Amino acid sequence: MPYTAPIDCYRLILDHVVGFHKVAATQRFSEATPDTVSAILTEAGRLCEEVLAPLQRVGDTEGAKLEGGILRTPTGYAEGYRAIAEGGWVSLPADPEYGGMGLPMTLATAVNEMMSAACLSLQLAPLMSQGQIEALENHASDEIKALYLPRLTSGEWTGTMNLTEPQAGSDVGALTTKAEPNGDGSYAITGQKIYISWGDNDFSENVCHLVLARLPDAAPGTKGISLFIVPKYIPESDGTPGRANELRVVSLEEKMGQHGSPTCVMSYEGATGWLIGTEHGGMKAMFTMMNNARLGVGGQGIGAAEGALQHALAFAQDRVQGKSPTGTIFGHPDVKRMLAQMKAEVFAARSIAMACAVAIDMQHATGHEDWAARAAFLTPIAKSFGTETGMRVADTGIQVHGGMGFVEETGAAQFFRDVRVTAIYEGTNGIQAIDLAGRKLMDGGEAAFRLIDEMQADAESARATHPDLAEPLWQATETLREATEWMVAQDMGARLPGASAYLHGFARVLGGQAHLRAAMADPEGAPARLAAVYMTRLLPEHASALAEAREGGDAVSAITAEDLAA
Amino acid sequence: MPYTAPIDCYRLILDHVVGFHKVAATQRFSEATPDTVSAILTEAGRLCEEVLAPLQRVGDTEGAKLEGGILRTPTGYAEGYRAIAEGGWVSLPADPEYGGMGLPMTLATAVNEMMSAACLSLQLAPLMSQGQIEALENHASDEIKALYLPRLTSGEWTGTMNLTEPQAGSDVGALTTKAEPNGDGSYAITGQKIYISWGDNDFSENVCHLVLARLPDAAPGTKGISLFIVPKYIPESDGTPGRANELRVVSLEEKMGQHGSPTCVMSYEGATGWLIGTEHGGMKAMFTMMNNARLGVGGQGIGAAEGALQHALAFAQDRVQGKSPTGTIFGHPDVKRMLAQMKAEVFAARSIAMACAVAIDMQHATGHEDWAARAAFLTPIAKSFGTETGMRVADTGIQVHGGMGFVEETGAAQFFRDVRVTAIYEGTNGIQAIDLAGRKLMDGGEAAFRLIDEMQADAESARATHPDLAEPLWQATETLREATEWMVAQDMGARLPGASAYLHGFARVLGGQAHLRAAMADPEGAPARLAAVYMTRLLPEHASALAEAREGGDAVSAITAEDLAA
Structure with a gap:
């Protein structure tokens, strides 16, 4: 499916919205010069346009298959994956000591988003590897690092995350997979894991599973969970994949x-694994991987939204129907409104994800706790709002297509079907909201208020020159401040029923700030026109969301199961 | 998939929300006694629970197929269809002169909704027949009526609508199918039609197509369109299906x-047809059919929502995950919130559809133009809001299921995929909004203000006893009144970009009225608790929608195609 990398949009966001110059000014990321940034975006964009985008439809129609225990990926996926690996796109932010580029997460976020716009189901494979690389960098022994990281970084090997079990989904602490010491420093892993994205493939030399399991003396719940690396083929000391491990793909899920992308049920039958991090310290190590993956999944939503937007725009400019000023349906006010909203939505969500990535980079580069707090605060927003944006924009994309939107042949439906899972995996959007309204407000709202202060300062300084944009944003920040003050004053019972609405309202206002900054950088251009669309048609939603956020739990608590029965 | 007919909910709405007693008090519908209503809902409910619900999954997995020109429906669909026909459920509102029950559209709306909750793709077949029956009753000659209506009414024959051509979708006036007089009172129909729902089947004796086409002397555009009935088999004078007509199913669409339900590309190759209504009067006759179908499609959305709600509730009450007061995920505040909102949404949309049906019945029974205006005003709202509710509730249903929501096996995804087309067919929801904000406000807002007056009177009279419910509704009606006053004062250029938001805002407030009425009927029961959820968590959305409605077209008009390009 044709795709054009939105490079000018990334440049606008880097230069005028998220302050990437701060990242480039640090010692750690001093190599992220304007030329390097430009080269990276251009090269990755070309790969997405030329190699990955043509795989989108074939992946959907052929699907991944398990034939006699052998996993077969769709035609072209192996070549597509190798092109990703050879371009170095698995390991943009990875440690140079093991072959990575050591570049900022901000750039990786842009590149990941482009790859997911071009071919979401294939892009999930390197995204999983990236999370594994980060987990090993932070928690593995030097020996494990030396053995695994160079191959994961080069893309010769791929990585997966194995958390979920049939009885243990969002409640990870309920898992029962066992890990028993073999006496030689390795462990025998036994259990069944489900929903393992890219649990196997036919294009990497080895597949390395990070598996959560319990040691014999483990406490119940999350405190008794440890993390293990369990390779498909046990590596020789020189890194050659050796004998097959005692693990297998039992079946693939049939998905919407x-x-x-194969979603596997995995069986571990005394498979050999090695501890990552400390005994019973598995959740901490896993969270490293999950936070990375959460931002990545937010980017998947945004990528799908960009793909759906481009697809719908091309259709609207081509489809002749009814009397309109342009001769095509693009000229119909309601169609143009839909497309303009799609574009304004994508810009808002992309800016939030990039702002989150900048905070992560600044945290890594400076070690400053304010940046860490900002990264932690923005991660659930980037994940939820990015994926919500993906679903909403892909839905509107179908509507732009009319009847053809429901027919698979046009491809509009695929964006809608593919993106739906992003609101579920790596922690459902409900879990993200609970994380935001619970854990991420435990600082008394400090990280939240710092963001709100910045938004208000932006609105203040734009008031004289851009009153139409600055005034609604300023009003919205006031409402957001009040909602945040209300939230931090409540106990969890009152906060949590409004958590999803709070997250959505916060994102809506952040999106307004991004649009205002872009408009100020180009007051006569497209960014200012899109900002006007956002402020008039999308920002207003914050008010009902934040009103809902402050409703507390009384109305919902009063509901009984019988009230909901037919 | 298990389904329980929500009969108590229909009773509540009939008795306390939409004033069905007015319908039952008319001469025309004097047979709709409480006992009859009860028997109808119970019998139809049983059919849906026992016969239709088990067909939902098999329909999805097997699909309809075209094999060597022969259409094959999924296993059990033929028996399911026959059970619908034998129960008389095709012809509940049809003219008793031709074998119909002559019962109110309000009851048909409830029965259609139940059937679509149980098996949406099969229910579409009788829904198409119902529209055809109504069109023939109103526009066909006595001869055609005598020949076709008894067989359509009994369900021995089925009906379809043939509007769309590849270049003529929402712009029906662009169609080119030709109709040439044969000299014997019949016409030769030649052309290709697409998106023909249930264009063929293997369970009815005949399939009758209502086809829009142009006579040789026809003016361009919609003024030159005539309507023809074109049967698959040309009936003998005694009604026996005779020789095969010159028409065929070319192919089936592969849909999301x-x-x-087979969606057919139909080819007419000099097929014999007969004029329905006057020459060049096809649009008027077609609108009879479409208005009926629009309410029916709104009901499909509500049915899908009910099905998705029941499915998600059952899952949540069964799924053990994490620590919760109930032991199941039902006890998690965010899950309960989702389910309560789903239920409150379904109730609101169902009440609006039933109110629309009551207006249609009163129009038919009394001929009073106020009822006609109300029916006309509520039809696009019932269609759009019913289908939006279907999509939103099915989406939430997936989210309640977590990872299992994305896996086809559980069935949650099917509701979401099946219902998506309801926002597109029978006039996209954008077309409905344009109809509402354009044509349906041409009375200067009279029909709208009459509804608003009633809502305000309800809010006033509940203020003393139910201030928590009445006050937000009263405020909302004020906002709606202002938005409506703004709308009627604008030209179309300013109205139309906000049309979808206006429709949505109007529906949100109407939903509040329905919940208030239900709560007042049962102040200590489930309806009052659900009303509290609606007023606090869903009604507030009206404010942002109605603000957007009043934005006018400036921001969107300023956007160029280049602004939206990557």
């Missing part, structure tokens, strides 16, 4: 979308 | 959902 992402047919190209 | 509703796999059980």
